[in-house]
Amino acid sequence: MGIPVERTRSPKPHPADADLGFGRHFTDHLFRIDWSEGKGWHAPRVEPYRPLSIDPAASVLHYGQAIFEGLKAFRHRDGGMRLFRPEANLARLAASARRLSMPAPEPGIVLEGIRALLRTDAGWLPESPGTALYVRPVMFATEAFLGVRPSKTYTLLVIVSPVGAYFSGGAHALRIWVERARARAAQGGIGASKAAANYVASLLAGEEAKAHGYDQVLWLDAARHADLEEIGTMNVFAKLGATVVTPALEGTILAGITRDCVITLLRDWNVPVEERRVSLAELERAHAAGALEELFGTGTAAVVAPIGELAWDGRQLVLPAPGPQSVGERLRAAVHAVQRGEAPDPHGWLEPV
Ligand SMILES: Cc1ncc(COP(=O)(O)O)c(C=O)c1O
Structure with missing residues (x-):
């Protein structure tokens, strides 16, 4: 099953590699998949990066069911892009979900989503040494409900940030x-x-x-x-x-x-x-x-x-x-x-x- 991709109509300008920093710029698209009781995980898609609308009673805002991950994609010497150990991050995401009484995201579908997103935003992969695309999956509870119990609905997003070299000009202690x-x-x-x-x-x-x-x-x-x-x-x-x-x-x-x-x-x-x-x-x-x-x-x-x-x-x-x-x-x-x-x-x- 291919993951549907809705492309942005207003691509953003790319920052210069020297101005990237960490976590300050975001690419044009995101991956999204939702979960609800009964339906399970459904509707995976790549769509334009844009603000979300969220119910003021969404349980993440009150009771804090929110987890995330962080991994990188690099430019390989063959010119292509590679993810570094994504299966380890996705296993950890599933473990975090279980500990916080959230449904564990299925690693295969999330990895497929990350791939579809990175292919869509491949032009954002910076060139300079030490740069990368930082991939940030985040999952949170969306049910509009006041009460301390696990939410019955969740959203998982993956956003991507082009990042600069952590140590520019050599490692400082x-x-x-x-x-x-x-x-x-x-x-x-x-x-x-x-x-x-x-x-x-x-x-x-x-x-x-x-x-x-x-x-x-x-x-x-x-x-x-x-x-x-x-x-x-x-x-x-x-x-x-x-x-x-x-x-x-x-x-x-x-x-x-x-x-x-x-x-x-x-x-x-x-x-x-x-x-x-x-x-x-x-x-x-x-x-x-x-x-x-x-x-x-x-x-x-x-x-x-x-x-x-x-x-x-x-x-x-x-x-x-x-x-x-x-x-x-x-x-x-x-x-x-x-x-x-x-x-x-x-x-x-x-x-x-
Ligand atoms: C609290 C904490 N400890 C350790 C690490 C290092 O983990 P990793 O090597 O998977 O990035 C991180 C970063 O992800 C972290 O947030």
């Missing part, structure tokens, strides 16, 4: 503020879901960190405020001596797809990697002993972002700038090379559009 009092997610909660609510929980600490000159917040576990969780929109890794460690997936952090790529590559390279609890105290001890060699965050936006400073309560761990042979820099280069078709893709991470 992040300055990270460790949040010691607030928590983003607790055991038993929805921290492992890509739910809009998790991001709202992080805003206040993030704004405070920025006001103090820091880029993002490192979250600690909600129970003891001792163990590392994740950073803003990134998972966190530390190289302690020869071993790379990252917090285990215990239900409070997002199972990052870049995190999975990094663990896979480290295993390919025979670098010891451990998924386990990592406490701030352990990092501090390692730093004092000269064993905290690298700290970095991983996520779709930057792939690997080096961390140059961790600060809390008047304390500060400062790390030297990573050299080209650091594990973090090698990981970023390796993932970039696969994404652009400049290296083999032994794990099958690229998906044709």
Whole structure:
């Protein structure tokens, strides 16, 4: 079954690659599919990007059933376009939906919709190194009903944003503020879901960190405020001596797809990697002993972002700038090379559009 495409009559001008930034521009079309009790998923279509009309009683506005995803499509060295690990994002979208009592979107139909959308907006794929199309699926409850129960109707949209290189002019090391009092997610909660609510929980600490000159917040576990969780929109890794460690997936952090790529590559390279609890105290001890060699965050936006400073309560761990042979820099280069078709893709991470 082909997905119907309604083309826009007023295409927008494309921004210059140098002016792209992140998430500021949107292409001409979107993919939409709706769900209702009885009908299930129905009416997939690509249509012009335009404002929505929504009922003031729509339950997403009151009770917050909203989830999303984020993945990228890249220009391959053969000139075509490839999606990076879309099946992993769509599996995570379905898992988020189940946790928030929403119907799980069928990955096959959503991937078909993303492909139809990207083919329609293929002319938006930027050319310059480091640029990409960022693909944002979002699903929300639309039933006009006041009352705390799952909605009986939902809309899933996919929008696309041409994005610039995350690091223009080389990677700059992040300055990270460790949040010691607030928590983003607790055991038993929805921290492992890509739910809009998790991001709202992080805003206040993030704004405070920025006001103090820091880029993002490192979250600690909600129970003891001792163990590392994740950073803003990134998972966190530390190289302690020869071993790379990252917090285990215990239900409070997002199972990052870049995190999975990094663990896979480290295993390919025979670098010891451990998924386990990592406490701030352990990092501090390692730093004092000269064993905290690298700290970095991983996520779709930057792939690997080096961390140059961790600060809390008047304390500060400062790390030297990573050299080209650091594990973090090698990981970023390796993932970039696969994404652009400049290296083999032994794990099958690229998906044709
Ligand atoms: C809270 C959070 N943690 C981690 C990540 C990294 O996940 P991924 O590597 O799938 O982009 C993201 C970004 O998607 C995120 O929002």
